[in-house]
Amino acid sequence: DADVTQTPRNRITKTGKRIMLECSQTKGHDRMYWYRQDPGLGLRLIYYSFDVKDINKGEISDGYSVSRQAQAKFSLSLESAIPNQTALYFCATSDPRTSGIYNEQFFGPGTRLTVL
Amino acid sequence: AQTVTQSQPEMSVQEAETVTLSCTYDTSESDYYLFWYKQPPSRQMILVIRQEAYKQQNATENRFSVNFQKAAKSFSLKISDSQLGDAAMYFCAYRSSGAGSYQLTFGKGTKLSVIP
Numbered sequence: 052d053a054d055v056t057q058t059p060r061n062r063i064t065k066t067g068k069r070i071m072l073e074c075s076q077t078k079g080h081d082r083m084y085w086y087r088q089d090p091g092l093g094l095r096l097i098y099y100s101f102d103v104k105d106i107n108k109g110e111i112s113d114g115y116s117v118s119r120q121a122q123a124k125f126s127l128s129l130e131s132a133i134p135n136q137t138a139l140y141f142c143a144t145s146d147p148r149t150s151g152i153y154n155e156q157f158f159g160p161g162t163r164l165t166v167l
Numbered sequence: 168a169q170t171v172t173q174s175q176p177e178m179s180v181q182e183a184e185t186v187t188l189s190c191t192y193d194t195s196e197s198d199y200y201l202f203w204y205k206q207p208p209s210r211q212m213i214l215v216i217r218q219e220a221y222k223q224q225n226a227t228e229n230r231f232s233v234n235f236q237k238a239a240k241s242f243s244l245k246i247s248d249s250q251l252g253d254a255a256m257y258f259c260a261y262r263s264s265g266a267g268s269y270q271l272t273f274g275k276g277t278k279l280s281v282i283p
Contacts (some may be wrong), residue, residue: 080270091176092259094212095272101269109270141212146271153200154217154262156271159213 054078055159057142057163063165064132064149072162082123083147084156085109085117088139097140099127132166139163169194171261173274180249181282187234188244188277190259196220199265201235201242202271206256217256218242227251246279255282 055076066072074083082101086094096109098117106117114136118126129136140163143156170193180186192201203215218226218235220242225233230250234243259274 084269088217091275093171094207094271095273099269139210143212153217153266154201154269155172155202155214155217157214158204161210162212 055142055144055157057140057162059161059162060160061163062146063167065167068135070129070132070164072129072140072164074125074159076123076159077143078144078157079146080144080149080157081122082144083119084143084145085115085116085127086141086143087111088141094141098129100104115132129164129166132164133166134166137164137166145153169196169199169261169263169272171259171272171274173257173259173277175277176275177278179280179282180246180253182249182251184249185245185247186249186279188229188246188257188259188279189275190242190244192240192261193241193273194240194261194263196263196265199264200264201233202260202262203231203242203244204251204258204260204273206258206276207252207254212258215233218245231282242256251281251283252280 084099085097088094100119115127142159144154147154199220201218208231230247256276260271
C-alpha cells in the first residue's frame with residue numbers, strides 16, 4: 052500500500068549540490084522520522100518530528116536539515132551533498148494513539164541517493 | 168545506550184526447511200519492545216513480528232515465531248516452511264517503553280537466502 056510515499060525513488064547528484072528528499076503520508080500519523088541505511092550498518096535515525104512545530108535531531112544529523120511542512124509532509128535536505136552521504140534513505144511514521152503500546156513505525160519505500 | 172547485535176551477516180535455508188536468525192541486545196531497562204523487520208529486494212521495510220518484554224508468551228505470526236529469552240537478552244526469529252519469498256534482509260530492532268520513547272535501534276541485519 053502507498054500510505055507512506057517518498058520522492059524521488061532514486062537520485063544521482065554531484066558533490067556540493069543541494070538536494071531535497073520528500074515524504075508524504077496518508078496514515079494521519081503525527082510522528083515522522085528520517086533514517087539512513089548503509090550496507091552493513093542497519094538503519095540510523097537522522098531526524099524525527101512529533102508534530103508540525105516539533106523537530107529533533109537523531110543519531111546522525113550533521114549535514115542534514117528537515118522541514119515539517121504539514122502533518123503529512125516531512126522533507127529531508129542535504130545542503131551540500133558529499134559522497135559519504137550516498138545511502139538509502141527511509142521515511143517512517145508512527146502514532147501511539149492508533150498503534151497502541153507498540154507504537155510501531157511504518158516505512159516508506161526508500162530513496163536511493165548517490166552522490167558523485 | 169541500547170545496542171542490538173545480529174551475529175549472522177548471511178544465512179541460507181533450503182525451501183520448506185526451518186531457519187533461525189539470531190538477535191541479542193543490551194539494555195538496563197525492564198520493559199521494552201522488540202521487532203523483526205523484513206527488507207526484500209524491493210527495499211520496503213516490512214514489520215514481521217513484535218514482542219513486548221513483559222509478555223512471557225513468545226509472539227507468533229503464521230510461519231514466523233520468536234524465541235524471546237529475557238534474561239539472556241535474546242530475541243531470535245524462527246521461520247518455518249521457508250518459501251522463496253522469504254529471501255530478504257532481516258533486521259532486529261529495539262525500542263524503549265519509556266514515556267515519549269520513539270527511537271528504534273536496529274541491528275546490522277542478516278541476509279537470508281532461500282535455496283530452491
